[in-house]
Amino acid sequence: MxxxxxxxxxxxxSTRVLWALEELGLDYEIKTYKRDKNFRADPALKEVHPLGKSPVVQVDGMALAESAAILEHLVEMGDGTLRPQTPQERQQVRYWLHFAEGTLMPTLLMSLVHGTAIDKVPFLIRPVVKGILGTIDGAFTNPEIIRNMGFVEQTLSTQPWLAGDNFTAADIQMSYGLQAGVKRAPTGQSYPNIQAYIQRFEARPAYKKAVEIGGSPMPE
Ligand SMILES: N[C@@H](CCC(=O)N[C@@H](CS)C(=O)NCC(=O)O)C(=O)O
Structure with a gap:
């Protein structure tokens, strides 16, 4: 083994990977790292992978990075659990695995960085910085977040899980962006289907176990 x-x-x-390990029932060891006061990762992670980011998984000593690639690898190692059932489901799983980090996360991260920048700049220039970043958010960041979240909201209006009727690795991969997206949604936006979906996946025993072991994926 x-x-x-x-x-x-x-x-x-990396809560996503912990959750996947629990869903798959694979044996694993966990090493937990702290963030520093700037919310950056413990530099010790660079000893595992040059980028020093998490999640990183070692399988028989081989370092695997990027959540989606890790999830695909772990699903292949499992007993068939979470494997797509049909070619169409496989295509959908692949789509959402890429969408999560390739499309959904970049604008959410941009919004988070802008919010943090406004809080951190010296008080005297804060109104100027706020004005500039507010213009960028108004013209680009917020419309992109609304477009992406609206697309997921629409998808979940006709099906319980992102790839269709079955819970898959796509749902694990998309979880973090949707939890963050609901929190960072521009004023006036509401996402009832996404909210219900988040409640559905957070009720899964494997998700609860992952949070019990590794803590919540993001600050409350
Ligand atoms: N696209 C990567 C993102 C990895 C990533 O950026 N991880 C963050 C945690 S959510 C991290 O390690 N941040 C700490 C740092 O950059 O210092 C993935 O999905 O695995």
């Missing part, structure tokens, strides 16, 4: 070590960073996307 392969030895799996998850290098888990508190308050991060």
């Amino acid at each position: 392969s030895a799996i070590v998850l290098h888990h960073l508190e308050l991060s996307r």
